[in-house]
Amino acid sequence: MTSIPADDAAWTxxxxxxINARLISLGIGLAVPAVVLLVVGxxxxxxxxxxxxxxxxxxxxxxxxxxRQVTAHAWMERDEDLVIKRGRxxxxxxxxxxxxxxxxxxESGPLDRAFGIAKVQLHTASPGSDAAINGVPRDEAExxxxxxxxxxxxxxxxx
Amino acid sequence: MSTQSPPIVYRAPREWTRLHPVxxxxxxxxxxxxxGSIFLYNYAPQWTGVDPxxxxxxxxxxxxxxxxxILAAVIVAIAIGIGFLQWRVNQYRLSDDSIEQRKxxxxxxxxxxxxDRVQAVDVVQPLMARIFGFASLKVEVAGGExxxxxxxxxxxxxAEAMRNELLALAAGMKRAKAxxxxxxVDAVVAGADxxxxxxxxxxxxxxxxxxxxxxxxxxxxxxxxxxxxPEREVYRVPLKRxxxxxxxxxxxxxxxxxxxxxxxxxxxxxxxxGRVIAxxxxxxxxxxxxxxxxxxxxxNELSRGFxxxxxxxEDGIRLRHGMLETRRQTVPPGRxxxxxxxxxxxxxxxxxxxxxxxxxxxxxxxEAVSTLLPVGSRQDALTALWLVxxxxxxxDPAGTVSRALSGTGADGGFTPSTRxxxxxxxxxxxxxxxxxxxRALLIRSGALVRYVYVVPxxxxxxxxxxxxxxxxxxxxADVHIHxxxxxxxxIARHLDTADAEALLAAQAQRxxxxxxxxxxxxxxxxxxxxxxxxxxxxxxAAADPVTETSPAPSTTTPSPATPSEPA
Numbered sequence: 001m002t003s004i005p006a007d008d009a010a011w012t013x014x015x016x017x018x019i020n021a022r023l024i025s026l027g028i029g030l031a032v033p034a035v036v037l038l039v040v041g042x043x044x045x046x047x048x049x050x051x052x053x054x055x056x057x058x059x060x061x062x063x064x065x066x067x068r069q070v071t072a073h074a075w076m077e078r079d080e081d082l083v084i085k086r087g088r089x090x091x092x093x094x095x096x097x098x099x100x101x102x103x104x105x106x107e108s109g110p111l112d113r114a115f116g117i118a119k120v121q122l123h124t125a126s127p128g129s130d131a132a133i134n135g136v137p138r139d140e141a142e143x144x145x146x147x148x149x150x151x152x153x154x155x156x157x158x159x
Numbered sequence: 160m161s162t163q164s165p166p167i168v169y170r171a172p173r174e175w176t177r178l179h180p181v182x183x184x185x186x187x188x189x190x191x192x193x194x195g196s197i198f199l200y201n202y203a204p205q206w207t208g209v210d211p212x213x214x215x216x217x218x219x220x221x222x223x224x225x226x227x228x229i230l231a232a233v234i235v236a237i238a239i240g241i242g243f244l245q246w247r248v249n250q251y252r253l254s255d256d257s258i259e260q261r262k263x264x265x266x267x268x269x270x271x272x273x274x275d276r277v278q279a280v281d282v283v284q285p286l287m288a289r290i291f292g293f294a295s296l297k298v299e300v301a302g303g304e305x306x307x308x309x310x311x312x313x314x315x316x317x318a319e320a321m322r323n324e325l326l327a328l329a330a331g332m333k334r335a336k337a338x339x340x341x342x343x344v345d346a347v348v349a350g351a352d353x354x355x356x357x358x359x360x361x362x363x364x365x366x367x368x369x370x371x372x373x374x375x376x377x378x379x380x381x382x383x384x385x386x387x388x389p390e391r392e393v394y395r396v397p398l399k400r401x402x403x404x405x406x407x408x409x410x411x412x413x414x415x416x417x418x419x420x421x422x423x424x425x426x427x428x429x430x431x432x433g434r435v436i437a438x439x440x441x442x443x444x445x446x447x448x449x450x451x452x453x454x455x456x457x458x459n460e461l462s463r464g465f466x467x468x469x470x471x472x473e474d475g476i477r478l479r480h481g482m483l484e485t486r487r488q489t490v491p492p493g494r495x496x497x498x499x500x501x502x503x504x505x506x507x508x509x510x511x512x513x514x515x516x517x518x519x520x521x522x523x524x525x526e527a528v529s530t531l532l533p534v535g536s537r538q539d540a541l542t543a544l545w546l547v548x549x550x551x552x553x554x555d556p557a558g559t560v561s562r563a564l565s566g567t568g569a570d571g572g573f574t575p576s577t578r579x580x581x582x583x584x585x586x587x588x589x590x591x592x593x594x595x596x597x598r599a600l601l602i603r604s605g606a607l608v609r610y611v612y613v614v615p616x617x618x619x620x621x622x623x624x625x626x627x628x629x630x631x632x633x634x635x636a637d638v639h640i641h642x643x644x645x646x647x648x649x650i651a652r653h654l655d656t657a658d659a660e661a662l663l664a665a666q667a668q669r670x671x672x673x674x675x676x677x678x679x680x681x682x683x684x685x686x687x688x689x690x691x692x693x694x695x696x697x698x699x700a701a702a703d704p705v706t707e708t709s710p711a712p713s714t715t716t717p718s719p720a721t722p723s724e725p726a
Contacts, residue, residue, distance in 0.1 A: 080671040089627070090625070090627050090628070091624075091625070091626040092624065092625045092626070093623060094621060094622070095621060095622040095663060095666075095667045097619075097667070097674070099671075099674050100619075100620050100621060124621050125301055125519060125620055125643045126620035126642055126643055126644070128620075128639065128648065129621035129623070129641040155674070157617070
């Protein structure tokens with residue numbers, strides 16, 4: 001019985017570029033209220049600027065969470081299955097057998113493309129298996145997809 | 160009904176065939192009837208008033224009703240017209256490896272459901288269709304919503320012929336018979352008695368194998384070319400038990416408690432009876448939606464369990480139920496992805512259980528079609544579990560499952576939840592536990608409402624271990640077993656982290672093993688396994704060629720389970 005190793009050697013961690021991509025999208029989300037506050041503050045009272053604290057705190061905390069999340073996100077290819085781990089606060093380890101993969105999807109939005117990363121999403125017949133690897137380097141993602149597809153084909157079992 | 164002319168022979172069409180021309184009419188009528196009856200109920204009392212003002216109002220209403228009726232008629236006519244156009248392009252046929260359907264006027268659809276991918280076949284008869292002898296055939300494949308083939312409506316005989324033939328094709332029964340393999344039900348059922356000591360005497364044989372649930376009104380005048388595989392009834396749900404189970408449900412208890420509380424209030428607190436009744440009167444409006452919801456609950460419970468019969472045949476489990484709308488399901492044993500046994504607090508004294516299954520192709524919200532046993536004794540529940548999982552991979556399956564049903568802690572070799580979980584799971588942690596047999600994983604949970612999940616290893620889609628911040632602090636983790644879409648969602652909660660990690664690793668291994676041993680997509684072998692108990696070896700023994708069973712074709716006796724009288 002092979003247990004899932006805790007040591008880092010077996011895991012492939014996702015690209016650190018995902019941190020940048022996530023920070024940018026976090027920044028965009030927080031920039032809008034910040035700009036609104038600034039404008040309102042300029043035209044009314046400077047006390048409004050105090051509200052910026054309410055934006056800075058989530059920004060700092062969010063950045064910290066993003067860094068922690070991304071550095072904990074990894075995958076491991078084993079003989080029979082793919083193991084994905086993610087999260088630190090809410091830790092989840094998902095095991096997806098190759099023979100159960102219905103299809104594999106590689107998608108990358110504009111931000112992902114700018115950083116040359118992609119998201120590899122695995123689909124099984126279960127809606128519960130939430131198996132996605134974010135921030136895989138683009139060419140690696142394509143290789144991973146092909147590898148998964150061929151292994152899936154070799155081991156495919158009926159429902 | 161002519162008795163002399165030769166009976167019609169129904170067969171599944173091999174060339175493109177249209178649905179029955181009456182189909183467009185069958186769909187809309189129910190709605191029309193409901194709307195009509197609502198209008199009648201709402202307005203009829205007012206016509207009979209003696210008050211002149213009321214009379215005047217009634218006349219005005221009548222006028223408006225006529226307009227409403229005309230409008231309704233126009234809408235219905237348009238609906239029927241569109242339905243007719245759709246009917247013209249809606250065609251189906253059976254080929255040797257799939258059932259095909261093409262339809263659609265603007266968006267043309269061509270569906271192919273491969274027979275070796277069929278997850279379930281249902282013959283559904285809504286009330287209108289049932290009265291006139293039509294049925295809808297639903298062939299489910301595991302492709303999400305609307306992926307299956309649905310033929311609404313064809314003659315009942317056509318639906319049955321199609322079902323029988325595609326099941327026979329899919330099950331490879333023709334091949335089995337050609338090889339002269341033993342394919343009788345008796346051999347299969349023999350295994351049932353060994354597992355759960357099913358009390359089949361008296362029941363079996365009382366119901367004719369063929370046509371026992373043919374609805375009285377739509378008695379077929381013909382025979383189907385391919386006969387339904389002979390079947391043996393395994394259990395049924397008597398009406399008395401079903402009604403009792405509804406009485407022993409929280410909504411019923413709740414309803415009954417209202418007058419009790421009111422009475423207690425009047426008695427002990429000296430409240431004014433008139434005021435209590437008046438307060439009921441004023442709150443009536445707010446109560447109406449709640450009452451409707453309750454009525455819906457009772458109705459669902461009743462119709463899902465009414466006349467429920469489970470039977471076993473070569474091509475799968477046969478389930479029948481329904482009061483106004485009847486449904487006859489055929490689910491091959493290998494197609495059941497997960498099983499849930501459930502017992503509410505009120506049922507505990509009677510030791511009644513409900514068994515629900517996940518079948519790929521049935522959707523999440525189709526609770527009624529995912530019911531394997533609406534209510535039954537522990538013995539029935541064990542039999543139901545045996546039906547879908549003939550080999551639990553345990554030397555004492557009945558004992559193991561029994562301990563799973565009512566044990567706590569480490570009873571029966573279960574790995575219990577850790578005591579550290581009591582902080583955030585004070586009631587249930589004692590009852591939680593998980594245990595793997597050779598073939599399946601058993602998960603036990605619930606303190607007031609008891610649950611037992613059974614997932615065959617080879618049906619596990621994927622697994623995950625999840626842990627929140629509080630759980631991590633206490634060294635506790637959950638293991639989720641991902642099954643296909645359905646009401647059963649097996650989760651082993653609050654295990655010791657080390658136990659959970661071991662379970663995850665071991666379960667991944669077992670699932671991989673299970674998949675390797677998984678028998679191919681043929682159903683026969685799955686049930687056949689139970690007959691001789693061996694795992695992989697297909698019974699090659701040259702048994703006597705199975706003689707064609709000849710079910711009585713023309714005479715059908717009304718089933719004792721359907722009390723509805725001939726119209």
